Amino acid sequence: MNLVQKRKQRSRVENGNKLNQTYEVTNVCLLAGKIMLQSGAETYRVEDTMMRIAASIGIHQSHSFVTPTGIIFSIDGTDPTKFVRISDRTTDLQKVTIVNSISRKISSGEMSLKDAYEEMKQIETANLAYPVLIQITAASLVGGCFTMMFQGGWHDFIPGLVSGGVGFSCFIYFHRLVQVKFFAEFLASFIIGLLSFLFVTIGFGNELDKIIIGSVMPLVPGLLITNAVRDLMAGHLVSGLSKGAEAFLTAFAIGTGIAVVLSLF
Helix, strand or coil, rough: CCHHHHHHHHHHHHHHHHHHHEEEEEHHHHHHHHHHHHCCCCCCHHHHHHHHHHCCCCCCCCEEEECCCCEEEEEEECCEEEEEECCCCCCCHHHHHHHHHHHHHHHCCCCCCHHHHHHHHHHHHHCCCHHHHHHHHHHHHHHHHHHHCCCCCCHHHHHHHHHHHHHHHHHHHHHHHHHHHHHHHHHHHHHHHHHHHHHHHCCCCCCCHHHHHHHHHHHHHHHHHHHHHHHHCCCHHHHHHHHHHHHHHHHHHHHHHHHHHHHHH
């Protein structure tokens, strides 16, 4: 084998290694972004994490475009651009924290791309959320405590506690039946308003408005509103406006459910 053939073979090997590394980096970045976006992370945080992972491997010309429903990622503008569709979004900040930790380990050289990909595949399918019973219990306490915070009396604490817990449990149940969040929130708020009115009617509570406001707080999209504002401030106008519109629809559904009860009774 002459010198020219050796150089060609070495070049093919180097190109093959580079393609394999690019493929691994792209997969790791897309998986990290997917997990974070599905778990409630901000758009700018997702893009920053993906670009930091690529830069830690020596790829400083990566490009990403993230919206609440999809991720587009490309390296150097020459490799094929890849797209990931995001259909389900929840709130699981523990997964966001774990992915951030993995990203830092990749940047510091403590973890290889292969190990990071395998660990994130396990995180993607893991259910790290609290059990439903604990979520309902927390929602009940939130409803009762917010009733007190909004200047309700101690006689309104139990109605707020019960209405908040029942309303949140109904939201979980209806959301499993119908995969349209708007209808689940509307029905849950309707039940909250109905229970609150019933408590006041039988004399178990006095301040109807305080009970209703406290009970619907577990349904309020606080994280969504916060992320929308932070994305707008970071210059991600598409994501910020879309998240703001989603938060507005949630607030509209809650208000409509309560308004129906008040108009009927």
